[in-house]
Amino acid sequence: MGPPLWLKMIRLVIAGIIVYVIYRSLKALFRPSERVSGRASGETPRIEGEDLVKDPCCGTYVPINSSYRATLNGKMLYFCSRECLEKYKRKNS
Secondary structure, three states, rough: OOOHHHHHHHHHHHHHHHHHHHHHHHHHHHHOOEOOOOOOOOOOOOOOEEEEEEEEOOOOOEEEEHHHEEEEEEEEEEEEHHHHHHHHHHHHO
């Protein structure tokens, strides 16, 4: 006769926990690192070492150092492309 049923169930539960822990460890190990940090909604996301700004024309987030800039109505605005900048100027002039 083999081990009692309750002992088999305990072994099954322990094996399941071990498999789950191994799965989570491997998933964390091979997951690509996320560069954009989570922030509250409405705030600009950040990349480590560089700020992102939201293009007012299309809503795309673009690194501030590679954005197209324009001062319109006394306010500095940042755009993802020359096309969005020109489109915004036409729409809001």
